[in-house]
Amino acid sequence: MTFTLSGAAPSDSRLFRFARRMDGLKASAIRELLKLTERPEVISFAGGLPAPELFPVAAFAEACAEVLHVDGAAALQYSTTEGYEPLRAWVCEQLYRNNRIETSPDRVLIVSGSQQGLDLVGKVLLDPGDPVVIENPAYMGAIQAFQAYEAAFLDVATDGWGMIPDALRAALASAARKPKLIYLVANFANPTGITTTLERRKELVAIAHEHAIPIFEDDPYGRLRYSGEDIPSLAALAAGRGVFYAGTASKTMVPGMRVAWLVIPDARMYEKVVMVKQAADLHTSTFAQRAIHAFAARPGAVEAHVANLIPVYRKRRDAMVDALAQCMPAGWTWTRPEGGLFLWLAAPEAVDTTLLLERALERNVAFVPGAPFWINREVRNTLRLNFSNADEARIREGVLRLAQAAARA
C-alpha cells in the first residue's frame, strides 16, 4: 500500500525536511541502536524515566475514582483550551510556595507535557532562520521542537556553573539577527546535570532584559534536589518579566498523564499561545488534568511523594558517582549533579561514544551518546547516564560493564 499510484509521493514540507536533515545528522543511527536497549537483559542508563516502582499508584487510583465520582460527566467531556481552572490555581500556589513565582491562573496554560510548551512557543515566535540562544550541550527535545520551525541555534558555552554570561554577551553582539528566545534548564540540566548559580541567573536575566529577549526557563527537575540549597528561578528573579516558565507533573507526580504547565506573564502572548494550542490539540485531556489535580490537591501529597523520591534518587546518584570513581579508566570525567536524573561523562578525546555504545550493548549496558545534544559542534567523546531508573545494584553492575567497554575503547 503506497500513497500514490504514479509513484509521485507528496513532497515533504520545508519545515519537515529541515527537521529531518538536522535530526539525520546524528540522531537516527543512535535511535536505531537504542532500540536494542529494550531487551530485558540490558541495564539501560539511556532513557530519562522516573522510577516506576515509586509511582503513587494507590493514590492515583483514589484520585481517578474521586474524579469520576464527584463529577464524572465533566471529567469525560471536552473542556477549555486554557486548562482546568482549579489545577491552574494549584499551580499558582505551588509556584509561589516553592519558587517565589507570583502569577495568576489566567497566565497559566495547561499543556500536554512540557514538550508541547516548547512546540507552541516555537510556533508563535519562530520564523525560519530566527536565532534561538541555547546552552551547549542542550536538551534534545528542545532542539527538536525549535528545529521544527527552522530555528538557527546560537549556542552559548556552558561550564560547571551554567551558561556563561560573557559568552552570551559575545554571542548577542555577534548575532546577525536578534534572537527570539533564550532557552535553558537552570536546575540539574538535561543532559549535563549542571545547575546555574544564583549569580549567573541574575546576570542572565539582566542581559535578557537589556536586550529585550524572552527567556524560556524549562524546569522539570527543580524539586528533585539531593544536595545543596535551592536557588531562585530566573522567573522569580525577573519578577515574571520576559520569562516563560515551564513546570510539569512528570517528575514530581507521574509522567504518563502528560500534564504540564506554562507560565506566560504577558497577556497578549498568553492569548497567542492559547490560539495555537487550540489548533494543535483543542485542549489537554480533561480527565488527566482532573486526576493530577485530585492527587495534588490533597494537602501534602506532592510533598510527601517528592520526599519519598529524594532519598532513593540520592542513593542512586551516589552509587553511580562512586561506581564511576572506582571503575572508569583514566582520562574520563563526569559531573556530580545536585539533583535531577542525569550524569554527563567526557571520555578522552579519541573515544567516539557512538562506537562505544555498540560495544556497551554487547555487554548489555546502554547510555545515550552525547553527540546529538551538541549544537553547531561535532563532539564525539561525551555521553549521558540516567540514574533514576535502575536500583543501586544494577547501577554498580551497569557501570562496571560500561567501564569494561570503555577500557577497550
Place this chain on the structure above:
Amino acid sequence: MTFTLSGAAPSDSRLFRFARRMDGLKASAIRELLKLTERPEVISFAGGLPAPELFPVAAFAEACAEVLHVDGAAALQYSTTEGYEPLRAWVCEQLYRNNRIETSPDRVLIVSGSQQGLDLVGKVLLDPGDPVVIENPAYMGAIQAFQAYEAAFLDVATDGWGMIPDALRAALASAARKPKLIYLVANFANPTGITTTLERRKELVAIAHEHAIPIFEDDPYGRLRYSGEDIPSLAALAAGRGVFYAGTASKTMVPGMRVAWLVIPDARMYEKVVMVKQAADLHTSTFAQRAIHAFAARPGAVEAHVANLIPVYRKRRDAMVDALAQCMPAGWTWTRPEGGLFLWLAAPEAVDTTLLLERALERNVAFVPGAPFWINREVRNTLRLNFSNADEARIREGVLRLAQAAARA
C-alpha cells in the same frame, strides 16, 4: 508584567501572523459572542458536545481502576510515540469490522484527539501557499490546523450529496500548484450534516488516485447514524491507498480523554508523522490510552454505548427538524442529516447570522454563525445548530426562541 523592558515585544512568527489574520477576519468576534453562551440560562446549540448524561461514567470508573490495578506503574510511565500497542490492535479490529478498512497496528498512530492528526499531517506536508482541497463550508478545526501552515485552500463546492466531483476536477485543472491534500468529512459533515454518497466517494477516490493526491478522511461521526444505510469509507474504497483516515474515541466513547487514531497506510509517511509527533508532545497520555482500551476491549462495550446513544440522538435530531418546520419563518432551509451532531441552516440572503446571534442571545439561545466555516467566500446567511447536547424539551424551546429572533431579522 510585560515581556520586555524596552517595549519591543518579540515579533510573532509568519506562521502565527498568517493564522491570526485568517482567523481574525471572521472568527474572533464570534468567539467573543459565544463566551456569553456559557450563562446557565442560555440554551446553547453552539458547541459540538456529546450528551454528558449518556457518558459511561461507571464503566470508565471500572476501566480506570482496572488499568491501575493490572499494571499501574506502566500506565503512569512514559510510553512510545506510536501509542499503546493493544489499543492500536483494537483500532485495527474495529476498523475492519465497521469500515472494512484493512490495516495493521504499525500503520495506526494514536493521537491526542483528531485535531492533532490534522496538525501533524499539515506540518509534514504543507509549505506556505500549498493548496489544500477542502469542502466548502468545512470543519473549522481543519481550517485552523492547515492555516497554521499557511495552506492556500482550494475550495470545492459541496451539495446535499457531498463534494461535487466535477467541481473537484475543475478546481484541480485550474490549480497553479498541485494540491498536497484533499480534506473531507464524508459522514454527517461538520458543519453541514451532509453525507457523501457512495457514487461520489468512488469518483473522489478515482480522481485523487489519478492525480496522486492524498486524501485526509476525517470520520469522527461515522458510527452515529440514525437513519439510512452505512456507506463504505473512502479509505476502504481506496484499499488504503493514499488515504489518511482519522477516527476518534470522542464521539463513540468520551471526548475528555483526548484519544484518537490516524491510519497512515504508507510506511515512510507513518515514520514522518511519528517523528513530528515526538517533537510536538512526545506521546499521547499513557493512562488515557489504557483507560480507553480497557473500556473498549470489553466485548460489546462500545457497541452497547453507541446503541444507547443512537435512539437519544435520533429523537433530538427529529425534535429539532420538527421544531424548525413548525417555527421558522419563510425563506429558511435546513439539512436533515442521517447522523452526526449538526444541522445547517440557510436564511434568506439578507440575513446576517452574526447579527442574528446577538438578538438570539438576548432571548437566551445560541448557535454558531456560518461565516467562519466558509472558505474564500463571504457567506453571511448560514448557521450551524448542534442537537446532541440538549434534551428534546430544550430543543423545542430553543428553536422557538431562535425562530422568534429570526422573525425579527
